[in-house]
Amino acid sequence: MSLQPLGLAVSALAEDLRSLGVSAGDVLMVHASLRAIGPVEGGADALLDALDRVVGRDGTLLMILGAEIVHDFVNHLPEAERPALLADAPPFDAVTAPVLPEVGYFAEAFRRRPGTLVNDNPSGRFGARGRHAQDLLQDAPWHDYYGPGSPLERFCRMGGRVLRLGASPDTTTVLHFAEYLADVPEKRRVRRHYVCRGADGPEIRVIECVDDEHGIVDWPGEDYFATILREYRATGRVRQGRVGQAQSELIDGADLVLFGADWMTRHFGPRHY
Template identity: 30%
Template sequence: MYTKESLIRNLEQLEVDRNGTLLVHSSYKSIGEVEGGPDTILDALTDYMKNGLLVMPTHTWSYIDENNPRFHVQDSPSCVGILTELFRKRPGVVRSLHPTHSVAALGKDAEAFVTGNEKCDTPCGPQSPWGKLLERKATIMLLGVDLRRNTFMHGIEEWANIPNRVADRPVLLYTILPDGTEIPVPSRRHSGGENWSDYFWKVNDIFIKKGVMYTGRFGLAEVRICDADRMTSLLNQMLRINPDLFSTIDPLDPALEYEGDRT
């Protein structure tokens, strides 16, 4: 059985920057049996990052839409796992106001990090917390999940203006504050009739080869530790060569050579 102390040792072994910005995508079940359950995992993460900024996605895209347009900041549950749902309710945690792709943050500059998210008309715009991850040269931890759950990669595609990634026509959604105030948020949702992230797995090996990502363990879970800055640089290069990189299941072209690739 894993304990808070053993999980903190795992984070130390993973060499996560305690003073930096850490975004965690997670699968609770992948970690194995933990003394105290999910709260112990959150205790380990928050204690480890007490001098930095800890961020988790608290998305609601699975049920907030034009037929159900009201996102209640305080009450609308996260659709991306139990750890994210419990984290957003913790003392001191602040949640951003985007109706479909909110995040929750705790620690250094948390308020500034989430501020203004409701002004973004796409899920992962450059002024959103997803863009701020790049500004901060953040670490992205995929805890028991793979690159298909890496929302930041949607952001890179948005910023590169890859066709068919967001709708041309916005739908009117509303963010509801705890005091009942309604904020109208025109939102251009992810589009195209495909789940483009299903193909994010294609860059797993080149991410490791190029030093964008490395792997380790947190409890029983396999963990991928990603460098947001390096990831953006490499994917921008790959998307310039092939804008349809994640539009098809076709594997990477082994004949293509990317900057620094000499093996």
């Protein structure tokens, strides 16, 4: 009796990626659901092998990682209470901290992959690998880590494309850059406190940014990132296909950001108010 293969091989995934439009030298921001892609022989590592193979030595892969930090709960409490609760907290370690669970197992496999670089921001932690990895992450801003000068802006300036492999429609991280570009009055902002490694030991550091957790304004109904993506798809500027079993998309990052910023300005901006 012959054994059935465990799932898609690297070569089949690579062929699907090429058919979608991924090519050598691409700068890609990847959002992937392994469950949506279906059984893969080798799991997350095989998908990474396929991505590395298709973009080649001149290509670059970028992912948002976030971080699982045991003391992050304090950022949902009043600021005055935070220092006392953080007094004995272990410091955030950018190299070893697991990714946010909601980001997914594939992002954790990406973080652990030899050759992947990570930046040290506990809220805006990215991982990148390939030719332009250091250019994307080096000296990234501490505050407003999705805004001007961020890895997201650098990605757009490099002509980066967003690769969505069965990902949820509300997980298109590049649209956080659009939140900074949109002409919207009184965007909601937050301050977060973390224990980080300092020159003289653990220290509490503060991050200030627009509210990337709950949105820059209150918006009823579905996540507005999902609405923006759906309306952008309707313009016909999204390349679509399947990678494995996953409905997948390849999108020009800068074009999506400009569309998103315009959408937010029209719906949240001065005329809206």
